Amino acid sequence: MYAQMVKTEAKRVKSREEMTPEEAAFQDRIEAGEKIEPKDWMPEGYRRTLIRQIGQHAHSEIVGQLPEGNWITRAPTLERKAILLAKVQDEAGHGLYLYSAAETLGVSRDALIAKLHDGSMKYSSIFNYPTLTWADIGAVGWLVDGAAIMNQVPLQRTSYGPYSRAMIRICKEESFHQRQGYDILIKMCLKGTPAQKAMAQDALNRFWYPSLMMFGPSDKDSVHSAQSMAWKIKINTNDELRQKFVDQTVPQAEYLGLTVPDPDLTWNEDKGGYDFTEPDWAEFYAVLAGNGPCNRERMAARVAAWEDGAWFREGLMAHARKAAKRGVAAE
């Protein structure tokens, strides 16, 4: 859900009879739980869908550095500053692991970054929302990382080997991220002043629905989702994950003494989960189309970092070439 609404190019999922022998053998391997590795035969649609999905996930990690990075220089204690910096640095690392996984599919990192910058590839809608207060840093860790983990834990079992291994590494490293966010809010809500608690409530009010949007609109009837699930590059439906997230998060909000901003939120004994209000999907589509509160700032920051750094990347490459030439000449 760092990757939202990834298209597969499938009109419908092929039946066994319609598959070529190669496709059928490939599907057998997936169903047997085998991992697909870079040099293995794979349908072109599988390869291209994975590039889109992993690329979008990677972009989300690096754009996701920005809203939290926004508070590194304003963190309230030296320890909070170090923890937040380490956390945002991890996001850069996760972006790097994911770009590397995508590169095994025959696309370069620079090519993916170019597509992010020209708008032809997306990143998660959530990072187009602003972090206005320190409590937002708590809310991002608690809700945004919490929602991400919901999706990333099952993806450790995804069929593509390099993606699965990247997810395993990411999940291992991310285990502290959600906790650090919740820890910020515990301090503010349970040990803080009324002003701090009000700040935390305000953060939950603003981040609740955007967090629910992270899972994407209902995809129970989506061909793309069905195809991705058949390929095991998507493990659960968006609705399943969203329900799981709400069920997990509501008691955590209660522990903090915060109110989830949904008057219709009620426990449903029959389904063993909460009934809750869907987010405003019109807002979601507006954000995806570029009209979220921070889309322009986020993209401008990424493009500036890339363009302003061109001389640096070129300078180092030129030096390496010169040094290699000198090495050859010296032999």
Place this chain on the structure above:
Amino acid sequence: MAEADLFEFLTRMGDNTLILGHRVSEWCGHAPVLEEDIALANTALDLIGQTQLWLGLAAEVEGKGRTADDLAFLRDAGAFRNLLLVERPNGDFGQTLMRQFLFDAWHHAMLSALCQSADPRVAAIAEKAVKEVAYHLERSADLVIRLGDGTEESHGRMQAALDDIWPYAGEMFLADATDAAMAEAGVAPDPAALKPVWQATVGEVLSDATLTAPDTDFSHKGGRIGIHTEHLGYILAEMQFLQRAYPGAVW
């Protein structure tokens, strides 16, 4: 040696790492390439960690019940004791690297000397920090060389960065009564004694980088006695905002 002198010395060490760590952390999410973004964050994390140790010891020595956080977040600019060099704005990536390199070369020489400090608490911090800073220096020196001897553009930017920051380097070697007291007590070296090591490191790297140090001995000064550039006020306005806006709150 008066405790006040030791406090002064420790805040000089801690304020350098605090302000430079702050500056370097501003790059997070904005560096030219992911690998550098991650590497720079490591440097900033080391510096912030060292700040906790230096300012923690300063607060302990002071004995007034203040903490490292109190010193970082509740002193005004006039009480800060960092070098002017570290509060210089990041500029382009070349300016950031050149500032880092000139500082690292001094920082490493200083910490190496502090490992022999007569005060075991100072020596313990230096021993931890010197390993981190040896890596900072290796990295910044290597990048200065590569970029100096890279493309025409990278060379030009690194030379401009050197010209820009050079007048802020000399402050590292100025001594006052505090330094004399520290040297007398064997707690810290005479700053001037670090200059030959620094000059040797810097001279060698600049030569490999095909860069030329400006031919001037002029040096800005004032940071170590609390007279700063205009930049520090803005750094503190940002860094201390929450502690100032919500007095007494815990985070």
Place this chain on the structure above:
Amino acid sequence: MSSEWPLWEIFIRGQHGLNHRHVGSLHAPDAEMAIRHARDVYTRRNEGVSIWAVKSDDIVASAPSEKGPLFDPSNSKVYRHPTFFDIPDEAGHM
């Protein structure tokens, strides 16, 4: 000429006495910087005591289509595994 830094595969020895293990890849202009980047990227949590960096282009891999001929023959050599042999309990631990 492209200024994209070449890709390197990174192998890390996690503890003394263990094999180097592939941990992932990264971009760097040359070998020396690949090692430094690996230190910064892949040992943030104290994971390593030694790093190898190999240019991805220099890795020679077996082709998946040869998987059968390469690996199946060893399937039949079950006698290479200790469990192939029944040792009477009376003989003691072996």
